[in-house]
Amino acid sequence: MLKGRLKFIIAIAIIVLTVSYLVYGGVKDTMVYYLTVEELKAQVPTVYDSRVRVSGTVVPGTIIKDTNGALEFQITDGTQIIDVAYDGIVPDIFADDVEAVVEGVYAKNDVFEADTLLAKCPTKYESTDSLYENKETSY
Amino acid sequence: MVETGSISIFLAFIISIYVLVASIYGVKTKKWDFVRSAENGAIAVLFLLIIATIALLHSLINLDFSLKYVALNTSTDLAMIYRFTSLWAGQAGSLLLWSLVLSIYTAIVVLQSRNKDRQLMPYVLATLATVSIFFVGIIAFVESPFEKLPFIPLEGRGLNPILQNAYMAIHPLTLYFGYVGVTVPFAFGMGALLSGKLGDEWIRYSRKWALFAWTFLSIGLLLGARWAYLELGWGGYWAWDPVENAAFMPWLAATAFIHSVMIQEKKGMLKKWNMSLIIITFFLSIFGTFITRSGIISSVHSFAQSDIGPLFLGFIAFILLFSFGMFLYRMNDLETENSFDSILSRESAFIFNNLLFLGAAFAVFLGTIFPILSEAITGNKILVGPPYFNRVNVPIALVLIFLMGVGPLISWRKASFKNLVKNFLYPILLAILTVIALLAFGMKDVVALISFSLCAFVTGTVFTEFFRGTRVRVKRGENFLLAFMRLVSRNKRRYGGYIVHIGIVLIVIGVTASSVFVTEKQATLARGESMELRNYNLRFDGLKQYTTDAKNATIANLTLFEGGKQIDTIAPEKNIYKYEGNREINQETEVALRSTYKDDLYIILSSFNEDGSATIRVMINPLVNWIWAGGLVLVLGAIVTMWPSRSKSRQEAFIRYTVRDDDNPIKAS
Amino acid sequence: MDIIIILIITAAAAIYIVLPFFIQKKDLANETLVNSYTNQEDPITEKLKILDNKKETLVSAIRDIEFDYGLGKLSKEDFEELDNKYKLEAASVLKEMDEIQKQDDRQTSGDEIESEILSYRKTGVSDDVLMEEEITAFRSANQNNKSEIKCQKCGAEKSTADLFCSKCGAKLN
Numbered sequence: 001m002l003k004g005r006l007k008f009i010i011a012i013a014i015i016v017l018t019v020s021y022l023v024y025g026g027v028k029d030t031m032v033y034y035l036t037v038e039e040l041k042a043q044v045p046t047v048y049d050s051r052v053r054v055s056g057t058v059v060p061g062t063i064i065k066d067t068n069g070a071l072e073f074q075i076t077d078g079t080q081i082i083d084v085a086y087d088g089i090v091p092d093i094f095a096d097d098v099e100a101v102v103e104g105v106y107a108k109n110d111v112f113e114a115d116t117l118l119a120k121c122p123t124k125y126e127s128t129d130s131l132y133e134n135k136e137t138s139y
Numbered sequence: 140m141v142e143t144g145s146i147s148i149f150l151a152f153i154i155s156i157y158v159l160v161a162s163i164y165g166v167k168t169k170k171w172d173f174v175r176s177a178e179n180g181a182i183a184v185l186f187l188l189i190i191a192t193i194a195l196l197h198s199l200i201n202l203d204f205s206l207k208y209v210a211l212n213t214s215t216d217l218a219m220i221y222r223f224t225s226l227w228a229g230q231a232g233s234l235l236l237w238s239l240v241l242s243i244y245t246a247i248v249v250l251q252s253r254n255k256d257r258q259l260m261p262y263v264l265a266t267l268a269t270v271s272i273f274f275v276g277i278i279a280f281v282e283s284p285f286e287k288l289p290f291i292p293l294e295g296r297g298l299n300p301i302l303q304n305a306y307m308a309i310h311p312l313t314l315y316f317g318y319v320g321v322t323v324p325f326a327f328g329m330g331a332l333l334s335g336k337l338g339d340e341w342i343r344y345s346r347k348w349a350l351f352a353w354t355f356l357s358i359g360l361l362l363g364a365r366w367a368y369l370e371l372g373w374g375g376y377w378a379w380d381p382v383e384n385a386a387f388m389p390w391l392a393a394t395a396f397i398h399s400v401m402i403q404e405k406k407g408m409l410k411k412w413n414m415s416l417i418i419i420t421f422f423l424s425i426f427g428t429f430i431t432r433s434g435i436i437s438s439v440h441s442f443a444q445s446d447i448g449p450l451f452l453g454f455i456a457f458i459l460l461f462s463f464g465m466f467l468y469r470m471n472d473l474e475t476e477n478s479f480d481s482i483l484s485r486e487s488a489f490i491f492n493n494l495l496f497l498g499a500a501f502a503v504f505l506g507t508i509f510p511i512l513s514e515a516i517t518g519n520k521i522l523v524g525p526p527y528f529n530r531v532n533v534p535i536a537l538v539l540i541f542l543m544g545v546g547p548l549i550s551w552r553k554a555s556f557k558n559l560v561k562n563f564l565y566p567i568l569l570a571i572l573t574v575i576a577l578l579a580f581g582m583k584d585v586v587a588l589i590s591f592s593l594c595a596f597v598t599g600t601v602f603t604e605f606f607r608g609t610r611v612r613v614k615r616g617e618n619f620l621l622a623f624m625r626l627v628s629r630n631k632r633r634y635g636g637y638i639v640h641i642g643i644v645l646i647v648i649g650v651t652a653s654s655v656f657v658t659e660k661q662a663t664l665a666r667g668e669s670m671e672l673r674n675y676n677l678r679f680d681g682l683k684q685y686t687t688d689a690k691n692a693t694i695a696n697l698t699l700f701e702g703g704k705q706i707d708t709i710a711p712e713k714n715i716y717k718y719e720g721n722r723e724i725n726q727e728t729e730v731a732l733r734s735t736y737k738d739d740l741y742i743i744l745s746s747f748n749e750d751g752s753a754t755i756r757v758m759i760n761p762l763v764n765w766i767w768a769g770g771l772v773l774v775l776g777a778i779v780t781m782w783p784s785r786s787k788s789r790q791e792a793f794i795r796y797t798v799r800d801d802d803n804p805i806k807a808s
Numbered sequence: 809m810d811i812i813i814i815l816i817i818t819a820a821a822a823i824y825i826v827l828p829f830f831i832q833k834k835d836l837a838n839e840t841l842v843n844s845y846t847n848q849e850d851p852i853t854e855k856l857k858i859l860d861n862k863k864e865t866l867v868s869a870i871r872d873i874e875f876d877y878g879l880g881k882l883s884k885e886d887f888e889e890l891d892n893k894y895k896l897e898a899a900s901v902l903k904e905m906d907e908i909q910k911q912d913d914r915q916t917s918g919d920e921i922e923s924e925i926l927s928y929r930k931t932g933v934s935d936d937v938l939m940e941e942e943i944t945a946f947r948s949a950n951q952n953n954k955s956e957i958k959c960q961k962c963g964a965e966k967s968t969a970d971l972f973c974s975k976c977g978a979k980l981n
Contacts, residue, residue, distance in 0.1 A: 608879065
């Protein structure tokens with residue numbers, strides 16, 4: 001009876017330890033810093049060639065699309081600006097002034113080479129700002 | 140109607156408080172008319188929330204833009220069906236829906252258990268009322284669906300176009316049926332702790348609710364994945380996004396729970412475990428609701444940033460403290476009657492199953508809150524993405540699939556090793572054959588090989604179970620079909636569960652194939668040019684543009700060849716909406732999808748140029764439709780499991796057990 | 809207009825909620841002894857319920873292992889070991905129940921548990937009888953063919969390890 005219990009405890013311990021190890025290793029190997037543009041620039045040159053995620057607003061007028069669909073644009077957090085190069089699926093929302101999140105590597109030539117591009121609605125979802133535009137002719 | 144609606148919500152709040160107070164007072168003083176009154180109160184709350192919902196629907200359908208919620212979520216050009224579904228598109232409306240579903244469940248619990256355990260039920264009702272107080276309180280005082288604007292806009296902001304889609308229309312509903320459904324077993328658990336009735340009554344009464352909630356969480360997750368696949372345009376169906384994880388975590392815990400309660404039911408063990416597990420499941424459910432709403436974890440999905448975040452956190456803290464507090468208080472009374480017999484038993488397989496599911500839930504939880512944790516601890520925001528989640532969850536999943544195969548073959552208490560080996564023989568042979576066949580076919584990916592062979596193993600064990608069980612009956616003279624049907628109907632829980640497992644196997648096969656063997660290519664083509672991917676060939680035949688009332692559309696006309704033979708024409712689109720839907724989002728890419736049981740051809744018009752050339756992105760997703768098919772099988776199996784059985788009464792003179800179901804012949808259900 | 813609706817709703821809710829205080833408990837009084845509130849707290853009934861629960865868990869466990877044995881997941885030795893263990897436990901539970909319930913006129917003999925399973929099988933649909941016979945056949949097929957006896961009452965072949973004939977319930981010598 002006791003031996004059975006022991007086997008059991010060992011099995012449970014193995015499972016718990018394995019999962020913990022997987023979590024630990026997983027975090028260590030895949031963690032990505034999430035920076036603002038300013039923070040990114042502040043960490044040059046150590047941040048070059050390491051994988052990071054940066055968020056910022058797309059600077060109006062900077063979106064350039066070449067004939068192959070590759071994108072170049074700039075993002076800013078209000079204080080600093082960086083250049084981004086991206087080739088991949090472009091979210092429909094992506095446009096000037098949109099909040100964009102890019103993930104990739106900041107190359108030594110100061111261009112952020114992104115392999116992931118996400119975009120979010122510029123306004124807060126529950127904000128009523130846009131409704132005010134339709135206010136004038138009401139009542 | 141608006142005033143009626145908001146007053147109804149307010150009344151519902153007041154009465155929910157009454158329900159809490161009266162049920163506790165009634166059960167403690169044994170004044171049963173207070174309990175009855177509380178029950179009636181719960182039913183009154185249901186009707187009040189129905190009225191409020193109807194009032195909001197009325198405003199939505201009639202586009203009453205004086206209401207903030209209507210103005211934010213509808214517009215004059217919104218189709219009628221989506222005016223209806225915008226009920227749950229925004230914060231306030233979806234919270235009202237949550238409250239409504241909770242009140243429906245509460246009413247059903249009240250009516251179902253009117254004459255059941257009088258010690259237990261009032262506390263169950265009190266718990267449900269507490270949760271109701273929170274949610275109704277929020278829509279009454281903080282985020283009212285009937286909040287008015289200081290002016291009346293001429294036009295509403297409109298519904299996000301990607302939500303104007305059948306899947307997105309019902310996905311939140313199914314998720315809510317699941318999320319809220321978890322509250323019921325939790326309430327029964329709390330009822331047990333509060334009343335001191337720590338036997339397995341609470342589990343028996345709430346078993347079907349747990350299954351029901353689990354089924355809807357599964358459906359909700361699959362619908363969400365299907366929607367993401369169709370609408371988000373990146374060819375995938377799961378991104379380990381915080382909002383996705385928010386639904387996945389309670390699902391993992393709920394899966395563990397529905398398995399471990401079987402042990403308590405049959406062996407009277409794991410009482411403390413089950414109690415803690417349901418508390419954790421409920422916590423994850425509320426936490427998931429919280430993440431989705433509070434914007435605290437930034438996600439491209441999360442649809443609100445608002446003040447209710449701190450309120451949710453407070454409620455979560457309260458729940459955790461109170462439930463675990465009660466749990467510790469009753470800990471000594473949650474004694475186990477039996478002990479383990481052997482490590483080679485169904486009990487241990489279930490316990491390993493539980494540990495793995497909880498391990499996965501913990502890993503996903505950690506990964507999801509990592510940014511918040513790291514920012515709080517180190518000041519830096521660090522996140523972990525799909526690589527982390529996949530790396531941790533894939534090994535766990537593979538072991539779980541193995542256990543899924545082993546479980547049915549092992550008997551309760553103790554399995555004989557010899558018999559085990561004998562029973563494993565054919566399934567293991569099948570698995571080995573599968574590996575050999577795949578290797579011969581050229582497959583090299585280790586994870587895929589393991590995954591497919593384990594799936595073969597599980598399929599082997601399940602089919603063996605069905606076959607052997609049917610054969611026993613056939614030998615007695617029943618024809619095969621009849622034997623099969625009788626077998627299933629006499630053991631619905633067991634064989635329904637097996638059907639669910641088959642559904643899971645199909646899903647795993649689909650996920651493995653479409654993750655490991657997906658291929659993708661992007662090319663810019665001039666008219667007449669072709670691109671090739673695997674054995675498919677796509678010829679670009681030119682762009683076409685047309686206009687409707689709603690949009691300016693650009694289509695790329697493509698002709699599809701397979702192995703040289705023309706098989707289809709495909710037309711992905713890129714649309715600019717003139718005024719339909721949300722005014723802030725007006726561009727929409729429509730994926731062209733060609734689905735077969737073998738694979739999906741997923742084609743997007745990325746961009747097009749003035750010279751008539753277009754950039755086309757093509758993706759081949761092998762076996763991805765097995766996922767959705769597996770989902771259907773899963774739901775079928777779940778329905779079989781929950782289907783009520785014929786009851787045969789046994790006259791017991793002094794004890795009031797009158798109903799039995801198939802697996803437990805002389806037991807109350 | 810809204811005001812009127814609101815007043816009606818409020819009144820209806822209020823009336824429904826206070827109703828239980830005015831309706832006399834006649835429906836409660838008519839409830840059988842079984843469903844009445846008052847008997848719930850009777851400690852004897854509580855204890856009996858707990859014991860009955862235990863008994864049912866054991867009965868269903870027995871049914872489970874028979875099913876598993878019939879499908880070949882359990883070896884003969886293991887099956888008999890568990891079978892005896894459960895039956896002993898169930899017998900002691902029943903004894904305890906009998907001691908508590910003095911006025912009870914149910915069977916109190918040691919083979920109550922067996923006949924309970926049997927009567928379930930008999931009142932059950934024929935499928936259970938079929939299953940039962942299959943298990944019997946399986947058992948006898950698995951034997952070493954040495955120790956076999958015939959049941960005196962119905963003539964079924966049982967092994968000497970069996971205490972009761974699983975076909976008709978008679979005690980075997």
